[in-house]
Amino acid sequence: MATSNISLHHADWIALATIAATVAAALVLHWAIFTVAGRISRRTSSSGDDILLSALRQPTRWLTILLVLGGGINSLKLASEFERIWTILSAMALAALLGWAGLAMLGALRQIVEHRNDITVEDNLRARRAFTRIRILHRIGQVTLIFRSEEHTSELQSH
Numbered sequence: 322m323a324t325s326n327i328s329l330h331h332a333d334w335i336a337l338a339t340i341a342a343t344v345a346a347a348l349v350l351h352w353a354i355f356t357v358a359g360r361i362s363r364r365t366s367s368s369g370d371d372i373l374l375s376a377l378r379q380p381t382r383w384l385t386i387l388l389v390l391g392g393g394i395n396s397l398k399l400a401s402e403f404e405r406i407w408t409i410l411s412a413m414a415l416a417a418l419l420g421w422a423g424l425a426m427l428g429a430l431r432q433i434v435e436h437r438n439d440i441t442v443e444d445n446l447r448a449r450r451a452f453t454r455i456r457i458l459h460r461i462g463q464v465t466l467i468f469r470s471e472e473h474t475s476e477l478q479s480h
Contacts, residue, residue, distance in 0.1 A: 333397065340393035347389045351382055369433040376429035380422035387414055420470035427462045431455050 355378055362370035391411050399407070434455040438448035 336393070336397055340390065343393055344386055344389050347385050348382070351385045355381075368436060372432050372436070373426070373429045376425040376432075377422060380418055380425050384415075384418045384422065387411060387418060391415075416470050420466055423466045424463060427459055427466070431459045 355374065358374055359371075362374055394407055394411075434451060438451040439445070440448045440452060442448070
């Protein structure tokens, strides 16, 4: 019985070091962008941009890593089995990370609407309506994103 070779020994170690350095540079760039955006958002009177930045920081960090890795690994000459596995796993990770970013954005938008509508006031009917609507829309958005992510993941696994 023949075994498949999925090792990286065919890869050029200089190319792998270059990919690692590129990932590090991309992470530094991501950090710099979010640091500058955070400073700008703290100067605004609205807390919505702070909430949105906080929610998107982690998903975009991992998306950055995946995209840089994808570009670098695709330039390597790898064993066909390893390349096939990478293609499937990276596509599944991309779908998951985009789903995470979408869910984080939905959560941030919900927080922003809830923050802008104070239900502690005596006449809070309008605020309660806004809370109810945003919670319903949030759930619909969650279900839609999860089903769409699952649908894309299923398509990728069938290829």
